Amino acid sequence: MKVVKFGGSSLASAQQIRKVGQIVKSDTERKIVVVSAPGKRYSEDEKVTDLLISLAEKSLQDQDYSLEMNKIVQRYQEMAEELSLNEEVMVAIESRLDQLAAGDKSHPDYYIDAFKASGEDNNAKLVAAYFNQIGIPASYVSPKEAGLLVTNEPHNARLLPDSYEKLITLREREEVVVFPGFFGYTHEGDICTFSRGGSDITGAILASGVNADLYENFTDVDAIFAANPSVVENPMAIAELTYREMRELSYAGFSVLHDEALEPAFKKGIPVVIKNTNNPNAPGTTITKEHTKEHPPIIGIASSSGFMNIYIEKYLMNREIGFGRKVLQLLEMYGLSYEHTPSGIDNMTLVLREEQVSPSIEEALITTLKEKLQVENVKIERDVALIMLVGEGMRDQIGTMATAAKAFKDQNINIDMVNQGASENSVMFGIQQKDEDKAVESLYRAFFD
Amino acid sequence: MKVVKFGGSSLASAQQIRKVGQIVKSDTERKIVVVSAPGKRYSEDEKVTDLLISLAEKSLQDQDYSLEMNKIVQRYQEMAEELSLNEEVMVAIESRLDQLAAGDKSHPDYYIDAFKASGEDNNAKLVAAYFNQIGIPASYVSPKEAGLLVTNEPHNARLLPDSYEKLITLREREEVVVFPGFFGYTHEGDICTFSRGGSDITGAILASGVNADLYENFTDVDAIFAANPSVVENPMAIAELTYREMRELSYAGFSVLHDEALEPAFKKGIPVVIKNTNNPNAPGTTITKEHTKEHPPIIGIASSSGFMNIYIEKYLMNREIGFGRKVLQLLEMYGLSYEHTPSGIDNMTLVLREEQVSPSIEEALITTLKEKLQVENVKIERDVALIMLVGEGMRDQIGTMATAAKAFKDQNINIDMVNQGASENSVMFGIQQKDEDKAVESLYRAFFD
Structure with missing residues (x-):
């Protein structure tokens, strides 16, 4: 039924x-x-x-x-x-x-x-x-x-x-x-x-x-599309998505449905299909636990703006057991939730939704980081957009990063941040907000045209 | 003096x-x-x-x-x-x-x-x-x-x-x-x-x-080289390095000197020069607070093996305030220090030095993650190598990621992880240990030849 x-x-x-x-x-x-x-x-x-x-x-x-x-x-x-x-x-x-x-x-x-x-x-x-x-x-x-x-x-x-x-x-x-x-x-x-x-x-x-x-x-809508139709002309419809891919996409701006709402179905492994009342014969997009059909390595490209980077630098940070945890605890103390924490050896970047961080919270946070955690350098960057390249097929495909990076380079867009965990479900790129649409278009052309 | x-x-x-x-x-x-x-x-x-x-x-x-x-x-x-x-x-x-x-x-x-x-x-x-x-x-x-x-x-x-x-x-x-x-x-x-x-x-x-x-x-040695001379033939000598670059390089396997030992000099901003007793007229490598000369965007390529990934997946992880902090606290409890934590939406990867994690600690950690933090999926990957591309000049150079990703692709090497914070001092790539030397060689050719 x-x-x-x-x-x-x-x-x-x-x-x-x-x-x-x-x-x-x-x-x-x-x-x-x-x-x-x-x-x-x-x-x-x-x-x-x-x-x-x-x-x-x-x-x-x-x-x-x-x-x-x-x-x-x-x-x-x-x-x-x-x-x-x-x-x-x-x-x-x-x-x-x-x-x-x-x-x-x-x-x-x-x-x-x-x-x-x-x-x-x-x-x-x-x-x-x-x-x-x-x-x-x-x-x-x-x-x-x-x-x-x-x-x-x-x-x-x-x-x-x-x-x-x-x-x-x-x-x-x-x-x-x-x-x-x-x-x-x-x-x-x-x-x-x-x-x-x-x-x-x-x-x-x-x-x-x-x-x-x-x-x-x-x-x-007839389906979930591989990119935002208001940015990319006639983007491909996605025939099948996994729950994981759906989550990554809707996080970064795909708003066809509120993905968290689907949790009870996902938990039982019940497939969900998105269809159009005005065109019920269109096949729609099916969201499943695992892929059941051939699928391209990249399933969709999403983007979302309104992020900020808090960049923290401290010499020998890397050797300080508990440092990362203390930073995260500090964010919790200020009621801030973070999205990603890409890191170098003696630095880490906190990526947050910027609406949470008022100028007064920003100031208090910087002071606390410097005084309590002896951070030497804190830099704030606002107006950051995150571009998310999503697809479980990435895992089996060598060269995805090369194609993506070339798409940014071709548009003369600087990549400020990159974050790809071992899941290989998605890659996140941090760029300046002004380049957001240009980046999505260029990536779409690189992966779908 | x-x-x-x-x-x-x-x-x-x-x-x-x-x-x-x-x-x-x-x-x-x-x-x-x-x-x-x-x-x-x-x-x-x-x-x-x-x-x-x-x-x-x-x-x-x-x-x-x-x-x-x-x-x-x-x-x-x-x-x-x-x-x-x-x-x-x-x-x-x-x-x-x-x-x-x-x-x-x-x-x-x-x-x-x-x-x-x-x-x-x-x-x-x-x-x-x-x-x-x-x-x-x-x-x-x-x-x-x-x-x-x-x-x-x-x-x-x-x-x-x-x-x-x-x-x-x-x-x-x-x-x-x-x-x-x-x-x-x-x-x-x-x-x-x-x-x-x-x-x-x-x-x-x-x-x-x-x-x-x-x-x-x-x-x-005459200088610090842009890559390990036992992997790359006749690598370029680095004329000038910043403390930050030095830290990133020596972290990932450059062992010319024990970089933490230099901290007292770094703190005062005193430049350090590495020279060769057997060839004192060679200019050596100067380590300074900031670059004083023209320098290439990438200053050096280092690599280090013996890492492991602990991949954690939990639906709606992203919405759970304090989740990341709890995971890091758990690592501390087991006396484990971590290197990086690249993340997706509902997953995070913990990158650790694998020697710390005995089979019994591994088992206990997996159990605790599942039972205490309700993590749905934990995957362990050993024999991971980290390749570190280092250079403060990266910041002002569009296309570094494109060049690097192409170097991996040309050698048919899969990139398991990428981590680049907003510092743009370095990019970390996680790959399989068996591809380590091949990757360093290929990157060296791409950036220095």
């Missing part, structure tokens, strides 16, 4: 929901359907989730929220009418919204989360009704009924592992299960939402929970 | 000592001469220091040590005779050796150290006598007289910093000071020797102590 998740743009209008209906109907293995809240229909459109948040905030401040409420109801209303759904659905949706507005305001975080979750929840009811109407026996199942239990952390809930004991029973349902993404219930019966990538998380949890053969993640 | 240090092979015979005399005579700035014990005259010869150690050990066990004693006395005797020195010197040397043999055996470490130190000490007396004979006014100065005070750590003494208060007065001496290397005196008046590179340390301490303009380190 397959767990299928549809993103917000796939469920933004009646026209889109019809496509979803066809997709589910065309494959009887698609037994569990996870839905997002209605997304944008056009680029200036408002997402229902955003409307729900402002509604909740106004309501908490006892302000008039009728504008938002009307807009939200209208979004569902339009879809229900266009799909000629039974009036019952709209009655359920409206009464749920009214019930939420009248809810307990003494815990604002929970109040907001319940509203946010209703975007998905109401959409699931609507989609289930539509499925039944077009002849797909389906039922809306709430996370409460299914036993999807989460921690008491509004906006950032985590799954409670004992949920899996009950989730497995979803397998036994005869009809298609339509399930709202993005949230679960606490043991106390409160709604708490997941963090970013919320509906992707729900899909991955259900895929894992019912031991699905495949987790299909429908979005609005 | 210059502090001049001569190594063991420069003082192994009368013929060599004559060269030393000429060198000191030819430059009146050479005011302080640090001497080693007589070294080998030919490759199967015995070093006086080794003879002294076996003498001391036999004496401690009340065994007959007359063989060693005779050999030692004979070494000095031959030189004294050939140089036609006054008999007084040999009387002093022999009586000192007898006095040492009759010394206090209740602290074997101190007993051995006093014997070891006598190799340098007696040679200094002999050299001073020779200098005077050829018309160089000179006097032997003992570390005790000069105030070179060290910690109570036999075989591994460290300088006590208050020594510098008295050492500066050596500047005021009119005659040439002949000073034995390798040891100092404790506050209690005991002799303790330095660790490795002992006479180099003494030279650097005196250069720093008297604020010398230059520290000349005479050895038996």
Whole structure:
């Protein structure tokens, strides 16, 4: 069986929901359907989730929220009418919204989360009704009924592992299960939402929970591409990626989906396929534990800017047992997380996301490094971009570094840093931010043209 | 003024000592001469220091040590005779050796150290006598007289910093000071020797102590070469190196001198020149704080084998604050020091010297990584060689990585790891040990031919 998740743009209008209906109907293995809240229909459109948040905030401040409420109801209303759904659905949706507005305001975080979750929840009811109407026996199942239990952390809930004991029973349902993404219930019966990538998380949890053969993640692109299409013209679609490759790519700027959200599926070894609701016959990109097909040595090129280097120099650093650990401890003390630490003999470079490091933290850090760790020289470099060359095939291919380095040289780009661990899944290059796009283009041409 | 240090092979015979005399005579700035014990005259010869150690050990066990004693006395005797020195010197040397043999055996470490130190000490007396004979006014100065005070750590003494208060007065001496290397005196008046590179340390301490303009380190090679002459035929001599470059090179197998020994000179910014006693007109290699002349982007290529990689993989490692620090703490717990930690997103590689890691430590470490840090995958790779491309000029030169990577590719060598920090003083490549020489040769041809 397959767990299928549809993103917000796939469920933004009646026209889109019809496509979803066809997709589910065309494959009887698609037994569990996870839905997002209605997304944008056009680029200036408002997402229902955003409307729900402002509604909740106004309501908490006892302000008039009728504008938002009307807009939200209208979004569902339009879809229900266009799909000629039974009036019952709209009655359920409206009464749920009214019930939420009248809810307990003494815990604002929970109040907001319940509203946010209703975007998905109401959409699931609507989609289930539509499925039944077009002849797909389906039922809306709430996370409460299914036993999807989460921690008491509004906006950032985590799954409670004992949920899996009950989730497995979803397998036994005869009809298609339509399930709202993005949230679960606490043991106390409160709604708490997941963090970013919320509906992707729900899909991955259900895929894992019912031991699905495949987790299909429908979005609005045909595939994951080998490079950013806004930088490289018509980049190749990636047919198959491993989890590891996906992680390396999405870390460095590939944002098709929130890769961490897929963890529950990855942990069980369930393949994930990224497909396009608007072009469901395109093969999409499959993400697997190990490669199953021929694949090029380099699978993708990603880049990301907004990094900084903190370069530290100390004579005989190399002989000082515990020095590296002390530096990392210092970063932790300042609440900073680092990305890489390439090193020479008497120097190390800390690569961090620069947004974390305010001028005052920077100053304090430099002082502490010099005074506590007797560092002789500290140099800060901002506006650093990391270019990531990703592909497990690199391991068996001599000359990858030669091709890559030549691509930089040809564009007259200085390589400030290089980092390649023994995994040979990826190579990281640190360069100046201004050269980022030029570097990606040049590498793409070198490896894919 | 210059502090001049001569190594063991420069003082192994009368013929060599004559060269030393000429060198000191030819430059009146050479005011302080640090001497080693007589070294080998030919490759199967015995070093006086080794003879002294076996003498001391036999004496401690009340065994007959007359063989060693005779050999030692004979070494000095031959030189004294050939140089036609006054008999007084040999009387002093022999009586000192007898006095040492009759010394206090209740602290074997101190007993051995006093014997070891006598190799340098007696040679200094002999050299001073020779200098005077050829018309160089000179006097032997003992570390005790000069105030070179060290910690109570036999075989591994460290300088006590208050020594510098008295050492500066050596500047005021009119005659040439002949000073034995390798040891100092404790506050209690005991002799303790330095660790490795002992006479180099003494030279650097005196250069720093008297604020010398230059520290000349005479050895038996014309210069430091851009690559190991036993791997690359006729490699280029390096005219000028910075301290940083020297550190990177000697870390990866350049053993012309023990670079850490030079620290006292480096700290004061005193340049060090490596010269050849047997060819004093060769310009040698100067080691300075910063480059003062035109220099190629790559100054030298070093390599070193006997490393291992510990490759660690854990999904979402990247998001786990403190993970890297915990891994390093674990290494410390097992008393392991690491060299580099190149990393991917969800993996890191620890590069260590493999001799530290016995099979039982390896097993314990793997278990702890898996159980305590929930690491999912640990892979060990032994027989790793590190190739180090060194040169501060790299910073201003685009294309270094392209040239280097092509050199590996041309020899069909797979690059397992790359590590280049923002310093751009060096790039490290990890490869299989079997390809080490081939890689150095190929890189040398690429950068120097």
